[in-house]
Amino acid sequence: MTRITVLGVGNILWADEGFGVRAVELLHERHIFPEHVALVDGGTQGLALLPLVEDSDVLVILDAVDYVLPPGSLFMADDDDVPRCLTAKKISLHQTSMLDVLGLARLSGRLPAHIRLIGVQPCDLETYGASMSAPVRAQLDPALAEALAYLARFGVAAVPRPATRAPEPLGPLSVTLAPYEAARSS
Template identity: 40%
Template structure:
């Protein structure tokens, strides 16, 4: 099974790039063995340009910042793309809106693999 760990964000905006930094940290500091092949990719703010990459994997884990009213800086949320909790929005920056649209577009085409998201509240 091919698993994609996709870090999303703009590292030029500090903690808004936390998904990319976390993906790179995991890639450099951990090794994954077994039957599954795990790839770590800096998706930056490429959004729709990532569709061919996303669809080439069996499962996807997206690391990104999210917005949640009254949440504390640094809080972490884990959820399925198919079941995003009502308290979570992806409206804090341009890339987040584009990534959400990218996932929805890919889902409409029927090519979206199972997607899990780890969302972190930025400062």
Template identity: 45%
Template sequence: MSGRSQALVLGVGNLLWADEGFGVRCVEAFDQHFAVGDDITVADGGTQGLYLVDLLRDHNPVVIFDAVDFGDAPGTLRLVRDDDIPAFVGAHKMSLHQAGLQDVIACAKLLGGCASDMLLIGVQPVELEDYGGSLRDEIKACIPAALDRAAEYLAERGYTVTPRSAPAASDVITPGLDLASYETGRPSDHAACRHGDERVLLRSAKA
């Protein structure tokens, strides 16, 4: 590793709830389309919450990809910097992982070592209530621009981010959960209820 600070490219979110998986799909795509030096860590943070505290303490700068309810039109990409990040991810929480991200930043600061240079690359989701679903087309279309913003941000700070001549396999995603496998392996609507156990839903409707 070089003498510079270790940078972090982090994706957070839940792959199982449609556009909630934006952050994780971004780090998957980043790993596929860019080669980086050993002074950059690319990581799938998933929904690990407080387990991510050490990542924010040990790396600087930090790029975070996430789906965030900004109140914007669906599919809108927005960049948020540094101390503004907790306010955005905590104001309109879409899921437990966002409360976790806000807490992660707060805990890292309390421990005296949170990254001082952070960029949140967020997208306004189209659909969340689709268990087992994948990203909607409008959100997939935002990934290239999100990757470009991350690469530019790191390059401005002196880190080498090199576009690959052809996409490579990503090793940041658990095998079998890569985008292609996830989408082709999805059960039909008939085989897997998307919104809960049908027996419970029917009972609730009768009540």
């Protein structure tokens, strides 16, 4: 069976840099996927994501990427067109980018056969503790629609999650979008 990974990457502590994580959280909150589809909050895990990437046949990456486009622009890239720089902002010299992870997977001969980047042009990468800017937040639903359409190419039919079937969070509940923003405003 085809192994599919939907990976949200970024740092939620730096405003728009958290777009990918927030997008995969919403996808998980709103839909139920077949067992061979993994939704992952990759955050800033860097090289720890390598085994996950290498074990995937199809990889969908959601991220904020600086392409010098108008703020909030959504764009897609596939396979070899996935850009060389997948993280809008490195917080430290020790942070490994998705480019490094994909490069190592290529070197090992275990790069996924199909890769789709769904990226958004960030507006704010400088405000520590902030949530996403309005233009970037407005791209969450379009990004989810793009992810679902891409997954459909591989026969994946996500089922809308019933309100009575709350999902287990992908990461710590305290940093999912609603609690994170509630803590910021108090």
